[in-house]
Amino acid sequence: xxxxxxxxxxxxxxxxxxxxxxxxxxxxxxxxxxxxxxxxxxxxxxxxxxxxxxxxxxxxxxxxxxxxxxxxxxxxxxxxxxxxxxxxxxxxxxxxxxxxxxxxxxxxxxxxxxxxxxxxxxxxxxxxxxxxxxxxxxxxxxxxxxxxxxxxxxxxxxxxxxxxxxxxxxxxxxxxxxxxxxxxxxxxxxxxxxxxxxxxxxxxxxxxxxxxxxxxxxxxxxxxxxxxxxxxxxxxxxxxxxxxxxxxxxxxxxxxxxxxxxxxxxxxxxxxxxxxxxxxxxxxxxxxxxxxxxxxxx
Numbered sequence: 001x002x003x004x005x006x007x008x009x010x011x012x013x014x015x016x017x018x019x020x021x022x023x024x025x026x027x028x029x030x031x032x033x034x035x036x037x038x039x040x041x042x043x044x045x046x047x048x049x050x051x052x053x054x055x056x057x058x059x060x061x062x063x064x065x066x067x068x069x070x071x072x073x074x075x076x077x078x079x080x081x082x083x084x085x086x087x088x089x090x091x092x093x094x095x096x097x098x099x100x101x102x103x104x105x106x107x108x109x110x111x112x113x114x115x116x117x118x119x120x121x122x123x124x125x126x127x128x129x130x131x132x133x134x135x136x137x138x139x140x141x142x143x144x145x146x147x148x149x150x151x152x153x154x155x156x157x158x159x160x161x162x163x164x165x166x167x168x169x170x171x172x173x174x175x176x177x178x179x180x181x182x183x184x185x186x187x188x189x190x191x192x193x194x195x196x197x198x199x200x201x202x203x204x205x206x207x208x209x210x211x212x213x214x215x216x217x218x219x220x221x222x223x224x225x226x227x228x229x230x231x232x233x234x235x236x237x238x239x240x241x242x243x244x245x246x247x248x249x250x251x252x253x254x255x256x257x258x259x260x261x262x263x264x265x266x267x268x269x270x271x272x273x274x275x276x277x278x279x280x281x282x283x284x285x286x287x288x289x290x291x292x293x294x295x296x297x298x
Contacts, residue, residue, distance in 0.1 A: 004295075007288040014057055015050040021075040025128060039109045039117035040124075044082045046100040051221070053078050055192035055289065059210060062282045063200025072134040073144060073195050076125040080152045081188055083121035086114055088161065122152075135199070143198050151191035160184025164249075172250040178219065181252075185225070186218030205278065213275035217290060220268035223261050224296040226251045231258065269294050 022044045029037035053074030060070040089096040089104040090111060097107050106114035128134060129145045150156055160183030163176065172180070193210040196202075202210065229242060230253045253261045269290045276283040 003288060004291075007285070007292060010058075010285065011049065011051075011054055011292070014054045015048065017057075017071060018050045018053045018074055018078055019045055021071050022078065025075055025079075025124065035109060035113055036116055036120060039105050039113045040120050042102075042108055043086050043099075043105050043117060044079065044121060046102055048100050050074075050078060051289075052081055052188050052192045055189060055214070055217075055286070056196050058285045058289070059193045059196035060200050061285075062279055063196070063202055065196065065200035066135075068133075069135050069199050070196065072128055072131075073199065074192075076128040076134075076144075076148065077188065077192060077195070079121040079125040079128070080148065080157075083118040083125075084152075084157055084161070086118040086121070090114060093161075093165065125152075140198060144195055147194055147198070148191055151187040151194075156183055156187035157185075160187065174252075174255050177250060177252060177255065181219060181222040182215070185222040186215060189218035189221065190214040209275045209278050213272050213286070216268045216272040216275065217293065220265045220272065220290075220293050223252045223265045223268070224293050226253045227258065227261050227265070228296055229253070265294060 023041075026037065026040050026044055028034075028041070056074045056077060057067075057070050060067075085099055086105045088094050089099055090106055096104055098104060102108070104114070105117050109117070125148065126145055129141055129148065132138075132141075135141050135144070152158065154162075160180050163172075163180040164184060190211065193214040194207070197207045197210050229251075252264065256264060272290050273287055276286055279286075
């Protein structure tokens with residue numbers, strides 16, 4: 001129980017650090033654009049687990065990478081993730097009213113403001129990474145920007161969202177759902193460890209191990225999310241549940257069943273841990289993060 005409590009505390013500490021960084025990077029504004037900034041802050045500063053920044057910061061710590069660089073990169077990554085949630089919640093997509101325990105942006109403001117708030121967070125992410133404050137080596141900054149563009153774009157997160165929107169025209173089988181989630185959810189989780197490796201000057205063998213770890217963990221995380229959606233408590237989660245079931249969408253639970261989905265998560269979790277073996281005890285926190293994902297399925 002001690003390890004679990006320590007991990008939860010570590011997770012909260014990182015989330016708080018990222019929230020403070022975002023608070024500074026998205027300052028309140030006055031004038032005609034004030035509502036836009038308020039909407040961006042409404043989305044970005046809401047309570048959240050900040051798992052992607054957590055993976056980035058904890059992976060970077062294994063290489064003794066500079067915390068300021070890691071934190072700014074983590075904040076940029078969280079801007080991308082938050083923008084995707086703002087747009088995902090819109091009526092033209094998933095049409096959700098609550099996110100992170102509060103009204104979604106289009107409910108708290110309006111649809112047009114939500115679209116623009118997402119746009120603002122997306123572009124802010126690249127401004128953060130382009131700044132010399134993030135890293136004094138321009139080649140590192142360019143690499144971080146290029147890889148984030150890939151992870152967030154048509155061959156990454158946005159591509160996965162497009163596959164998600166196409167179900168009515170093409171019902172999803174297990175292979176399609178796996179590909180969709182490796183892009184929609186997994187791409188940004190993979191970026192978290194990849195960016196940490198770039199900043200920490202990881203060796204090729206280490207980068208490959210991190211890629212394998214994040215690939216398996218990202219898929220396990222999504223299956224755990226599907227299990228939570230099917231079996232969780234809406235009040236505890238802070239957003240509507242059974243959304244795929246209500247929309248008639250296939251996911252890992254509808255295709256594999258609850259027991260089958262749990263078994264798949266356990267397999268992916270074991271594989272994720274194997275990838276970390278080369279880091280030995282330096283990877284203790286990342287190993288605990290795998291157990292955290294497993295706990296969400298119970």
